[in-house]
Amino acid sequence: MQLRKGRSLPQNPTAPEGAVVLARDVHVSLGGQPVLHGVSLTQPPGTVLALMGANGSGKTTLVRALLGLVPLQRGSVELFGTPVARFRRWSAIGYVPQRSSLTLRNATVGEVVASGRLGHRRPFLPRSRRDKEQADAALERVGLSGRQRDEMVHLSGGQQQRVLIARALAAEPQLLVMDEPLAGVDAENQQAIAEVVAGLVSDGLSATVVLHEMGPLAPLLSRAVVLADGRVSHDGPVSGVPATPGHETDELSPPDGGRAFLTQPVSPDHHHDDRGPH
Numbered sequence: 001m002q003l004r005k006g007r008s009l010p011q012n013p014t015a016p017e018g019a020v021v022l023a024r025d026v027h028v029s030l031g032g033q034p035v036l037h038g039v040s041l042t043q044p045p046g047t048v049l050a051l052m053g054a055n056g057s058g059k060t061t062l063v064r065a066l067l068g069l070v071p072l073q074r075g076s077v078e079l080f081g082t083p084v085a086r087f088r089r090w091s092a093i094g095y096v097p098q099r100s101s102l103t104l105r106n107a108t109v110g111e112v113v114a115s116g117r118l119g120h121r122r123p124f125l126p127r128s129r130r131d132k133e134q135a136d137a138a139l140e141r142v143g144l145s146g147r148q149r150d151e152m153v154h155l156s157g158g159q160q161q162r163v164l165i166a167r168a169l170a171a172e173p174q175l176l177v178m179d180e181p182l183a184g185v186d187a188e189n190q191q192a193i194a195e196v197v198a199g200l201v202s203d204g205l206s207a208t209v210v211l212h213e214m215g216p217l218a219p220l221l222s223r224a225v226v227l228a229d230g231r232v233s234h235d236g237p238v239s240g241v242p243a244t245p246g247h248e249t250d251e252l253s254p255p256d257g258g259r260a261f262l263t264q265p266v267s268p269d270h271h272h273d274d275r276g277p278h
């Protein structure tokens with residue numbers, strides 16, 4: 001599939017020095033249960049960081065901690081050099097949540113992508129020409145131009161995922177945070193998503209991506225942080241990532257990576273078939 005480059009999405013204005021994400025000794029408890037036990041990581045600008053690990057290892061909780069969505073028991077998080085509690089430039093971050101966690105039955109593609117501009121809009125005013133241009137450019141970027149009127153429910157899982165990425169891109173982010181963008185997505189759409197990410201990275205954006213397996217994103221990953229039971233078990237090049245935790249001699253080595261990383265089967269929620277019209 002050939003994807004056209006977006007027309008007017010921004011170049012990344014992030015200064016070359018300084019991390020886009022910096023976490024130090026992050027401890028998080030949920031429902032009284034400790035989930036993260038002292039996680040630290042640094043993501044330099046312009047990089048693609050994979051957060052990996054088995055089901056329940058704490059990946060989603062870590063992403064939520066990085067975005068200030070859950071309180072820290074201990075430790076600190078900085079976004080673009082600002083402590084997360086004082087961070088206000090949320091439009092600089094495009095968040096693509098797990099598709100399976102969303103209910104989008106009644107929304108159209110255009111509505112979903114337009115909602116990505118809400119952070120730029122002033123209350124009670126109709127959307128501006130720039131809002132529309134950025135939404136259209138984001139949709140073009142993911143290869144779904146002209147699909148604004150389609151209902152989300154009629155798209156395949158992979159196409160829905162691409163719409164959610166377009167929604168995040170419409171906000172003109174500098175950092176894209178994606179939670180399992182390849183889960184339940186067919187090979188063609190996985191490739192399309194990888195091409196979108198490659199284009200964004202070449203424009204200087206950064207991406208933090210929760211992954212069960214690297215798939216076609218493998219060649220794009222700058223490094224991987226692997227969690228095991230809420231602790232970092234690996235932080236470094238992707239080539240050093242074990243195919244299965246506990247079997248560290250069996251390594252993935254991009255660009256022909258993409259083998260399954262799981263120690264446990266993906267929960268049914270992660271395996272919505274990529275059905276529907278293409």
Ligand SMILES: Nc1ncnc2c1ncn2[C@@H]1O[C@H](COP(=O)(O)OP(=O)(O)OP(=O)(O)O)[C@@H](O)[C@H]1O
Nearest residue numbers: 030031033035053054055056057058059060061062
């Ligand atoms: N609200 C909550 N209350 C109590 N425990 C929770 C809560 N949310 C998550 N947990 C627990 O925290 C641990 C980490 O969950 P999390 O969803 O962060 O893991 P994950 O690595 O993203 O898993 P998956 O790959 O299945 O999405 C799990 O043991 C989970 O049961």
